[in-house]
Amino acid sequence: MTRTPGADLPEHPDFLWDNPDPKRAYDVVVVGGGGHGLATAYYLAKVHGITNVAVLEKGWLAGGNMARNTTIIRSNYLWDESSGIYEHSLKLWEGLEEDLGYPLLFSQRGVLNLAHSLQDVRDSVRRVEANKLNGIDAEWVDTARVKEICPIVNTSPDVRYPVLGATFQPRAGIAKHDYVAWGFARAAAAMGVDLIQNCEVTGIEQRDGRVTAVETSRGRIAAGKVALCAAGHSSVLAKMAGIDLPLVSHPLQALVSELLEPVHPTVVMSNAVHVYVSQAHKGELVMGAGIDSYSGYGQRGSFHIIEEQMAAALELFPVFARAHLLRTWAGIVDVTPDASPIVGLTPVENLFLNCGWGTGGFKATPGVGDCFAHTVAKGKPHPYAEPFTLDRFTTGALVDEHGAAAVAH
């Protein structure tokens, strides 16, 4: 399949799926109509043949973090547990356009994670070696090679934080987030999944320690199983079932420039100077940085965060000095103490949890959809999801990915 990137907009999403009223009962109710919820429903139907499924979305489909992320896809995480699920996801990305029969503008343009200090270099080399042991394409590249891969990066040695090298994952890249959501939604709806919008869950009903139904703004919906995919609002939902989660919801801001000629051939992330930048197919520079320090559900953050992010971007990319900022926004990210997700069973029977992806959930969309669908269908964790239990915070088996998460929390 060859096509001009960005030129072949798919048909209007209104026509891609029905907008049904909820039925009185489903085998599985997925709460949250973002990428993870839609992917979970898709794999439930496709892999496990479970099609009596509703995806409940309190707003419009994929209007939360799925519409607000910076679309970076990579799998160069440090620990074996993370490598498992993120690399599984990347492999699914590589076949996803064919699988969904839908263009996703998935572009494997590589990601550079820059190192700016001796400690950065050591950590980066360690991560590259760990990645290689897990069969993930990763290499350490020196400053000259960074300049070859991305000529607009300022590699001058006389800046405050000089680029000393980088990790490079060539198979990493970006995709068009809306198309990803529409692709999953369309394919799930075609297999019989009901995608129900403007339907907010207000209560979770249980009997004898087992979930039986959800109360919603559109009435009670009985459910054999309930799968939570609510990202930033996971704490609020879990509380309805009497479950405390080790999450804090923060605003995470991102922004785009006006449309520019293609200048940026890859994805660049810098933990130390702290910004990550790619250029979307249409031409806008897409940037993000760290979370706002305080917790918040308001989908907006503080302007000084944007200011610091812009300063970092200009340090790395002096060529951006005359670009204009077009838009900024925030999503609500559910951050765990170890920067790894929580996927699996809960103390309530037939209630399943997928949350805590924090700042990195987009890249996991197909991977966690597959693993979470398996977990829900079989009633036990998928092997790739097994390390990410809720009780690791009690046992101490944390998966500390703060270094590879690339977003300061």
Added chain:
Amino acid sequence: MQLIPCPWCGPREEAEFHYGGQAHVAYPADPSALSDEEWAKFVFFRANPSGPFAERWSHSAGCRRWFNAVRDTRTHDLLAVYRLDEPRPVTP
């Protein structure tokens, strides 16, 4: 920029402050007596409400003193500020 009313200095720009997370989380009186579950609750689990939330702030680029605030996490409105040794005030 959002103004935060420091109880000692008055309203100052948010960038002068550091966030300290949930307020009123007391160190366990007898840590060695806690079960793993109780210890995990103390170390890792914090309230994460959508709505009024009692939290700590430090006026780190001002008077450098800590204080508590009740803030609505949906709107970021500061509903009350109070001293660390005061109980959480009643807010609307």
